[in-house]
Amino acid sequence: MNSRKRKLIQNCLATVANGFVTEVAEAIDDEVNKQRKEWMREWLKRRNTHGASALLLGELALEDELEYKMCLRMTPAKFEELLNMVHDKIERQDTFMRDAIKPRVKDDWNTVAEGFKEHWNFPNCCGAVDGKHILIKASANYGSKYYNYKGQHSVVLMAVVDHKYCFSYINVGFKGSNSDGGVFQNCAIYEALENNLLPDGLFLVGDDVFPLKMYLMKPYSGYRRHLTVNEQVFNYRLSRARRISENAFGILVSRFRVFERHLAVQLTTVNKVVNAACSL
Incomplete structure (x- = not known):
């Protein structure tokens, strides 16, 4: 092979190689551009x-x-x-992509506190917090993660209810094997409460499974000692206020009979059903 032919072949190979490298580089750039940018x-x-x-x-x-x-x-x-x-x-309105920045109105909390004082004789309370197990039909790959203490598969609905049996806050989706106290401490509202969400002097009420905090009151425990008369009166009034959450769950099930049986839908659909029912 003479030098002229060899040089011609080398030039052809170089041209093909450069074209291939260019195509690969453009393909990589296209893939990078197609990657979804960080939304927030x-x-x-x-x-x-x-x-x-x-x-x-x-x-x-x-x-x-x-x-x-x-x-x-x-x-x-x-x-x-x-x-x-x-x-x-x-x-702005909340979307599946992001939560809107909304004005924070402390008067709303004070209005609820006045309602608890007037209707249930328990002042400074701005909500009753409690959890409810939403029964689901177990899939083969669920294992024991959704298996609750009652021997059924469920997801946990954690809610705060006002004096009118309306849901002020809901979180649904935690596995049924979790306790109410554990679910509460992993909800967004727990972090917000830790950072002084409520106005000074106001608090939520819950039962014994919740931690005692400045913003969360629970009954006196009579496990190791006899309660005084004042403590018994306090427990009675707190229980009246706390039962609002249980009554709200009862109203929810009574109005939407689908919750009386196991929901035979996907977990993502369960969350949508519960959120819609609580909103209505």
């Missing part, structure tokens, strides 16, 4: 509990109105007044 940064998902509005402005409004005014150039009262005037026009 992780730290932004924690804004409701760790953001400046939840922490800094909340503390300044309570403890240092002068610094609050220097930050926003207005007093807390003026900010709330302006927010109430415009929030209907700027309010």
